Amino acid sequence: MDVFKISVDTQQFHKITQDNFDQVTKKQAPWYQPINGHQGWFAVCPACDNPIQIIGMLERDAPYGKHFFPTAGAVSVPLKGRTDKEEYEWCPYASKNKHLTKDDRRAAGSELAVLIKQILIEQFDRVIYLLEKTTGMRISFALAKQMLEEYRAAEGWRYRGATRQNIPWVFAYMMQAKRVRGRTFFDKKLTEDLLTRRPDLTCNTNGKIDIKDDTKFCDLSFSFIRHRRHVNQHTLSESIEFNIANSKQETVCKREIIFEHDYFLKLINSKNEASRRMNFVELARSVLA
Ligand SMILES: [Zn+2]
Structure with a gap:
């Protein structure tokens, strides 16, 4: 390393x-x-x-x-x-060569698992901020709550691929697919890609995705799949895929998200308390503690 x-x-x-x-x-x-x-x-x-x-x-x-x-x-x-x-x-x-699946889990009382959960709670607003930055998609309070509940159900802190460095991304990885309609994207390129591939969609000035014909159903959902980790010349790199798919499980758009361990560390060490959103931390505490 x-x-x-x-x-x-x-x-x-x-x-x-x-x-x-x-x-x-x-x-x-x-x-x-x-x-x-x-x-x-x-x-x-x-x-x-x-x-x-x-x-x-x-x-x-x-x-x-x-x-x-x-x-x-x-x-x-x-x-x-x-x-x-x-x-x-x-x-x-x-x-290095061990292939991880979501079902590979730590023992229930694992010290590291307990620490991971604790850090996720205390830094939850920053975890959400980082995920919004890296996906280019707004994570509402309601979505954050759903994600927390699914993380709790999956006991994401026990996932073998979870470390103290990759908490935000593994948190996202534990989420089940969620509908795309009504989400706000601020990544222009991603929005363009999506609208090009799906001309039945539209996007308002705030970046909110909707369906042109209100009587139709929008079948798109997004998820985070394929957690990969790789060590090259002692340097670790990890990634997941931000995937938007239709109801036939066909990928419509995708982005590889590279884990920025340094960036997460910088965020949690930040002394800027004024920009913190403690309501997110309270939410995480109420769901996970
Ligand atoms: Zn080690």
Whole structure:
């Protein structure tokens, strides 16, 4: 992996470079710790909260992080004090080729699952903001509520592909198909595509999609499908597909949505409390808590 964090309790992750590592650890233990008579650098995996060792810190090529599981009793496990093999098995940085399905689930009491749910509640207005930005579609209070109820029914926090970094997108992924008619799109390109493919539709000046002939039925629905994750040269990339389909399950329009883990982190660390919409947070709390 190409990112690290310095404790299990934080969501703040950093790119692995010697400068970044020194800056946040000040070269102190337990991050700096000799191992087998050599210098060792330890941190925590941002996705599965297991310890990692930084490999090649002093070499010319870019250093990277590798999950660290010392043989029993040989060295104490830095930072967390213990390891969680099950989370490791499904860590996106470890299970490169493992194909995920929505039915792959964590145990009910999983620590990470509980944390994911808690963060979703506390940051719910930002999750909605981010999804509106990335889909180009307005998410009304009513839609947000439906999505929360479906997330609760699916126990989305237990989905194996859910991490603390991808909360907004996995939240959307748990949603069942919803009708398109009456939704507001502010992505001009997407609206154009949609109206070109479906001349029976129209769009008002606010971007609201409607059907031209009011006596007709609009069969279109949208959903989020195909969660994919891939590690290339230690860098994780994840995506889902924002799909608009007709009643024959034929795709009419689609967009690949690339997860921007950094952007989500920036949003939740933002000190701008004035722009927060606490009614969304209260909504999430009332449905999920
Ligand atoms: Zn991991």
